[in-house]
Amino acid sequence: MSDQTPSPQSPLYLVDGSGYIFRAFHALPPLNRPDGTPVNAVYGFCSMLLKLIEDLKAERLAVIFDAGRLSFRNEIYPDYKAHRPEPPEELVPQFPLIRDATRAFALPCIELPGYEADDLIASYAKAAREAGQEVVIVSADKDLMQLIQDGVSLMDPMKAKKIGLEEVMAKFGVAPDKVVDVQALAGDSTDNVPGVPGIGVKTAAQLIGEYGDLDTLLARAGEIKQPKRRQTLIDNADKARVSRELVRLRDDVELPDPLDSLHVGQMSAEVVLSFLEQQGFTSLVAKLRPHLGASKPAHGGSSSSAAAAAAEDMRAAVRDYELIQDEPALAHWIEMATEAGIVGFDTETTSLDAHRAVLVGFSLAVAPGRACYVPLRHVAPRKARQGALDLGAAGEAGADEGAPEQIPVDRAITLLRPLLEAPGVLKVGQNIKYDMIVMAREGIEIAPIDDTMVMSYALDGTRHGHGMDELAQIHLGVTPISYDEVTGKGRDRIGFDEVPLDRARDYAAEDADVTLNLHRLLKPRLGPEGVRALYERTDRALVPVLARMERRGIRIDRDMLGKASREFADGMAALETRIHELAGESFNVGSPKQLGEILFDKLSLPGGKKGKTGAYATGADILQKLAADGHELPAKVLDWRQLAKLKNTYADALAEAVNPETGRIHTSFALTVTTTGRLSSNDPNLQNIPVRTEEGRRIRRAFVPEAGHVLMSADYSQIELRLLADIANIQALRQAFREGIDIHALTASQVFGVPVQGMDPITRRRAKAINFGIIYGISAFGLAQQLDIPQSEAKRYIEAYFERYPGIRDYMERAKADARAHGFVTTIFGRKCWTPDIAAKNPALRAFAERAAINAPLQGSAADIVRLAMVALDEALEASPLGARMLLQVHDEILLEVPEAEVEETAALVKRVMEDVVSRPVPYVVEVGTGLDWDAAH
DNA sequence: GCATTCACG
DNA sequence: GACGTACGTGAATGCT
Incomplete structure (x- = not known):
């Protein structure tokens, strides 16, 4: 879909990325981005690539880089390239940019630690030749001349001229297959290859021409007439041999990417143009835009050719949305989906909270514009039921008088299960964790999955939101029917089970359709933009793990919360009385505005106005200082605020959040909201349960294990x-x-x-x-x-x-x-943490972004490690006979529920898996504790 | 709907 | 030398 099959005679272009950088840098005049970053080499590189793709119609191409300064050659000869100076300061920031450019152009970007780009080029050239393919090496580096032979040519990217036998003869005085021997004798001062003293290229060529090759020459060195040359050659035979090892390119390197994967991918206009614009390459943007956005005028901010095609499909396609009300029709759709091997899937329910939501219907999409909705638990619209006695029991049996014709739920589930569980059919959802939780209650475990929301996050981080409507607008240029439009809003909102079926079909089928279209668009970007592994192994793999954790929930001792709540209330009442007494009047202690006026106007305590709103600041730090100066009122307010927080945000809200069916609290983890890759927790937030004060820890003690179990807390020590x-x-x-x-x-x-x-x-x-x-x-x-x-x-x-x-x-x-x-x-x-304010004119905003840029790689890498650890731990526990299960994640901590009898074994496994999830020059140490409540487990 | 405050890592 | 800050979150509350 995204890559055309190359014609067999299309040559493979192997671009020497690293070599090009240096040459372009020195050859081109200085050029800077608006922010000052030098980009002359980047510009040259981009022009060169475009030329290759457009003029030469390159279909198969890879850009190959040095992975670092050291290679296996340094092991043979430690001084290899030792005299090379550090690259100039203006060049350094261009190295990563050139890799970015490569990926933006959807080209394979290849490097391998321990080897130079030249070795990879030699190895790919050899593999291609053996496969009968023509190779063009794009480089001006003389070291690559040794590779020239039948079917392998060399091209200078800047002069755009082919380097052939003639040029090699002119440079080395021998044919390409003898270049190595000449270099071994002559040495190379720039790379610090020793060679044989006193012998230059001319002499070397002459000697090799006479004796045939280096080995023969060294064996017969005694025959040389000139006495001095004879002696030097005999004395330095070893140096010549080492030199040959240094200059000879390795053609047996294991290929990092398979040979047949090296083709020019489908460029995303959005990616390419935004990259070029970021560099300030307006001429390239102008040149390229017509080609990329050609099929349709840019629409809703999306202009890539793939996007244009998908958006076009989405807008122009006959919306063939079907309403499914009988089993044969559903069976047919399931058959189509199975055949396609991929299906867009979406559920409709009674609630936004997955843990309370009841399945009302589902939709399937099998191709652009081809989607259906299957109602399962729709009831008669409210109007028709008015006057019925059981107003609150809309969904219950017996209340379905006038309900539309629907497939019996158990029959539909039986038909659906093989599809949703089929290993060969990819289920694509938008926030599919929600659907997985809902379907799990119907007894179905969805796998394998892709998630367009999670994909979008791995690709674009927080550059924009990842809700369906926003993604549809950005990438497809369509505005799906809104949920509010279908259900109404506010007081008049109706449940989705009350939505008339034709409306429900239009809305629900469209969502599955949009999801599948987004998938078509986003998935091909993962590889070229360097986030495929991050998405597949870290983010996507976490989705089912989180779904299981959320569904399991955590047990709560409600009596303990109730008791705490009453005591907090008593404390607050007493404090409030005293506060009013000290203030000399009654006021709302919970109002910072009123409190500020009491403190600073009425009582004239030292402090001041702040902020745009002109209100007094009354934060804890300010009250703390006043209290330290002996003022009782602010001290009491601090105490009151602490109790109010504990009672309202924790004791009462958590008791309310207990699910009556499970007796446990089921949070929801968001994995696509933070700038750094951390999770967040909501409804309720279980990542900010008090721990720092004794009073607060009373809340934490209400988090308890199932009977016969303990809670186990495993946290990374000082991970950042x-x-x-x-x-x-x-x-x-x-x-x-x-x-x-x-x-x-x-x-x-x-x-x-x-x-x-x-x-x-x-x-x-x-x-x-x-x-x-x-x-x-x-x-x-x-x-x-x-x-x-x-x-x-x-x-x-x-x-x-x-x-x-x-x-x-x-x-x-x-x-x-x-x-x-x-x-x-x-x-x-490789997760990208975006810092859009880094170039802000407002220095405060900019400073903020700079601190965030310093913090993000640390916080973000920690977040990635913990994500990976959760995936690994889930796998390890599933594979073991142990009964332990993860319940919560709090950034650097994982909380588990563990059968009492298995504590020791589990602790050892958890520690090992978490510590071994990365292998770095620093140990990542995990500390494990257990107890009969969350506080005690710490 | 925005600002303030405060709970966590 | 400017700006006005420690990084990242979510929930409750008051107030416009």
Whole structure:
């Protein structure tokens, strides 16, 4: 669908990406983006690629890069390329941009650690030749001349001329197959290849011409007439042999991508144009736009050719939406879906909350415009039922007087199950976790799956939202019928089971149709944009895991919550009385506005206005300071606020959230909302249950295990600091983590110059705040605020810290530069964390974005590790005979419910799986605790 | 619907 | 030297 089959005679172009970068950089005049990032080499590279694709009609092409500065050659000869200077400062930011360009053009982007681009080129050339395919190597590097032979040619990308036998003869004085031998003798000063002293290319060519090859020459060196040359050759035979190993390209490297995968993919106009625009390449944009957006004028912000095609299908297709009310018709649709191997699937229910939702009907989409809706539990519209006695029992048996004709639910489920569980049919949903939870209650486990919402998040992060309507608008240029339009809103909203069937069919079938269209569009972008593994192994794999966790829920001791609530209420009442007494009047303690006026106007305490609204700030930090100065009223307000929070947000709300059918709380985890890849939890939020105060921990103690079980908490110890040591490559910190040293004490000793032994707890606390500050993109202001010290003092701490760990400052600068260059920073797994404000004119906004850019790779990599750990742990537990199951995730912690008898074995497995999920130069240590409530498990 | 406050990592 | 901040979330409440 996205890639045309190349014609057999189409040559394979192997582009030497790394070689090109240097040449273009030196050959082209300086060119900068509006933000100052140099992009001349990027520009040259993009022009060159477009030329190859357009002028030469290249169909099969790969761009190949050096993976780093070191290769296997350094093991043979440590000084290889040792004299190469660091690349110029203006070139460094262009390396990643050129890889981005490659991916944006939907071209294979290949590199392999330990090998140079030239070795990969040699290996691909060999494989292609053996497959009878013609190869054109695009490079001006003389080192590649050795590969020229029948069917393998070399092309200079800048002069656009072919390098053939003639040029090789002119350069080395021998045929391509003898180039290696000449280079071995002559050496190469730029790469620090020794060669034989005193012998240059001319002499080498002459010698090889005379003796045939290097081995023969060295064996018969004694026959050489010139005495000096004879002796040097005999003395330096080994050097010549080593040199040959260095210059000879390896053609037996294991190919990172299979040979037949190297073709020019379908460019996404959205991706290419936005990349080129970001670089400020307006001429290229103008040149390219007509080709990419040609099929239709840009519509609703989407302009890629694939998008245009899909959008066109979506808009122009005859909407062949069917209403299914009998079994043979459903059987037919299931047959079509099975044959297609892919089906868009969507459920309609009675509630937005998956855990309370009852299945009302479902829709299937099998091709663009081909979708159906199958009603299952629709009832007669309300008007027809008015006057019926059982107003509240709409869905129950007996209340279906006048209900439309529908397939019996159990029959429909029986027909549907084989499709939804078929390993050979991909079920595509939009937020399919919801449908999986709903269908699980009907006894169906959906697999395998794709999720357009999750895909969109892996591709575009938080550049935009991932709701169906937004995605449909952006990518397809269509506005689906809105839910409100179908059910009404506010007081008059009706349940989906009351929606007339023709309306229900139009709405529901369209959703499945849109989902399948989005899939057609988004899936091909995963590979080219470098997030396929992230999507498949991390994000998509997490979906069924989260569905199971949410469905399981966590047990709650409601009596404990009720008791706490009453006591909190008593405390609040007493405090309120005293507060009014101190204020000399009655007012709403919960109103920051009224409180501010009491404190600062009536009582004239020190403090001030703030913010655009002109209201007094009355945050905890301000009340805390007033309380410390001996003022009772703010102290009491602080106590009151704490109790109010605990009662309203926790004790009462959590009791209310208990599902009466399961006696447990079922949260919902969102996996596509955060900028860093973290999950979030809502309805209710179980990721912010109190833990820091004794009163608060009463709430946490109400989270309890099932009878015969315990709760087990497994958390990554200081994961973000470890990632800092890891990513920023700080040897001293890495070492400290490997040795299990107290990291805050270490920081204290480095910054304050005190010994670790017998450290003052206050000193350690300060160091801890510094460490946290580093992770957040430290500022003197923020640290001063946190520690309540003068900003000048905070500044000194920070300077002392950077003095000791200059690599961390480098990391921070790199993060900011990355964000400026791309608009995003990345995690160690390649997740893009977008920082749109990085180029803001408002310095405050920009500073915010800079700190976020520093923090995101740390927080985001941690989030990715935990996501992966959950997937791995789910698998490991399923494969084991153990009865333990995951319940919750709280960023660096996983909470499980474990049979009492299996605690030890489970703890060992959990620790091992979590710690081994990544293999890095820093250990990621997991601490495990168990108990009869969540507090005790810590 | 927005701002403020506060719970968590 | 400007701006006004520690990074990332969700829920309850008051007020316009």
